[in-house]
Amino acid sequence: MRGLVIKSTGSWYQIQDEQGKQYDCRIKGKFRTKGIKTTNPVAVGDWVNFELEADQNTGVITELEPRKNYIIRKSVNLSKQTQIIGANLDQAILVVTLASPPTSLGFIDRFLVTAEAYDIPAILVFNKLDLFSDEGLEILADYKAIYQNIGYPCYEVSAAQGTNLNQIIALLKDKVTLVSGHSGVGKSTLINNIVPNAALRTGHISDWSDKGKHTTTFAEMIELPFGGKLIDTPGIRELGIVDIEKQELSHFFPEMRAFLNKCRFNNCVHINEPGCLVLDAVAHGDIESSRYESYISMYNNDDNRS
Ligand SMILES: Nc1nc2c(ncn2[C@@H]2O[C@H](COP(=O)(O)OP(=O)(O)OP(=O)(O)O)[C@@H](O)[C@H]2O)c(=O)[nH]1
Numbered sequence: 001m002r003g004l005v006i007k008s009t010g011s012w013y014q015i016q017d018e019q020g021k022q023y024d025c026r027i028k029g030k031f032r033t034k035g036i037k038t039t040n041p042v043a044v045g046d047w048v049n050f051e052l053e054a055d056q057n058t059g060v061i062t063e064l065e066p067r068k069n070y071i072i073r074k075s076v077n078l079s080k081q082t083q084i085i086g087a088n089l090d091q092a093i094l095v096v097t098l099a100s101p102p103t104s105l106g107f108i109d110r111f112l113v114t115a116e117a118y119d120i121p122a123i124l125v126f127n128k129l130d131l132f133s134d135e136g137l138e139i140l141a142d143y144k145a146i147y148q149n150i151g152y153p154c155y156e157v158s159a160a161q162g163t164n165l166n167q168i169i170a171l172l173k174d175k176v177t178l179v180s181g182h183s184g185v186g187k188s189t190l191i192n193n194i195v196p197n198a199a200l201r202t203g204h205i206s207d208w209s210d211k212g213k214h215t216t217t218f219a220e221m222i223e224l225p226f227g228g229k230l231i232d233t234p235g236i237r238e239l240g241i242v243d244i245e246k247q248e249l250s251h252f253f254p255e256m257r258a259f260l261n262k263c264r265f266n267n268c269v270h271i272n273e274p275g276c277l278v279l280d281a282v283a284h285g286d287i288e289s290s291r292y293e294s295y296i297s298m299y300n301n302d303d304n305r306s
């Protein structure tokens with residue numbers, strides 16, 4: 001049978017068949033994602049084939065269909081293993097807040113570079129609009145301008161008060177969208193206000209804890225009543241930039257692409273080389289200095305947890 005992975009705990013996978021019926025499945029054999037070592041070989045958003053066991057409720061995943069794309073992050077523990085957080089995505093939303101808690105530009109840029117590297121269109125949703133003072137609104141406008149000028153769509157909402165949620169609904173309709181953000185930015189509030197019955201999720205989770213020891217939920221897919229699907233991810237503390245060569249990093253900054261291969265040295269990495277057009281563009285304000293700082297930070301492999 002063919003099905004879609006809608007939830008994973010690491011050892012159990014919840015699969016929905018094409019008629020909408022759900023089964024709890026395990027993995028048989030080895031599934032490897034080429035080139036990366038992951039803690040979860042099968043992820044939410046994957047299409048799989050599975051066989052039912054005698055009880056007709058549980059099953060075994062036998063085959064993973066090729067993925068359109070996926071997005072991964074480094075595990076927060078010391079093992080530094082990577083985890084696939086979602087597969088077959090049309091777009092990824094990062095929910096951010098300027099205060100309570102603040103999301104740093106460095107964190108936003110890391111998210112955007114990761115999305116670029118995996119070829120997933122990224123969108124920023126600035127939440128908690130109701131908390132902004134006039135001064136805060138000016139800062140918000142500056143932030144939005146930085147990202148809109150590069151081509152990333154930006155939205156401003158108040159999840160708590162329902163402001164501009166119709167724009168988010170239009171954005172989500174008929175798409176598979178990954179939603180992430182720091183813990184506390186209001187992701188659950190946003191989802192619950194968009195999908196009023198998403199609270200059902202918590203019920204599912206407790207049913208699941210009976211099943212085994214490994215109940216850490218990685219991510220969960222939520223069906224949207226107006227069409228489309230959301231992949232809700234647990235609050236992200238760190239987004240590892242996996243698999244990006246230093247020499248290639250600038251390709252994942254859209255505003256740098258126009259200058260690449262035009263620097264004096266064809267192996268220019270835009271740090272301090274003479275005749276570097278990226279550095280010129282930063283000096284002239286054509287590339288935002290905060291974005292360039294993020295580039296340097298990622299180039300140097302600085303950890304950016306905040
Ligand atoms: N003022 C204001 N508070 C909000 C808004 N959205 C969410 N909050 C509050 O922010 C806090 C965190 O919201 P959650 O929805 O739990 O945040 P989360 O991002 O899901 O956090 P995790 O569940 O830890 O991943 C709660 O106290 C919410 O009431 C908003 O638009 N305005």
Ligand SMILES: [Zn+2]
Binds near residue numbers: 263270
């Ligand atoms: Zn250069």
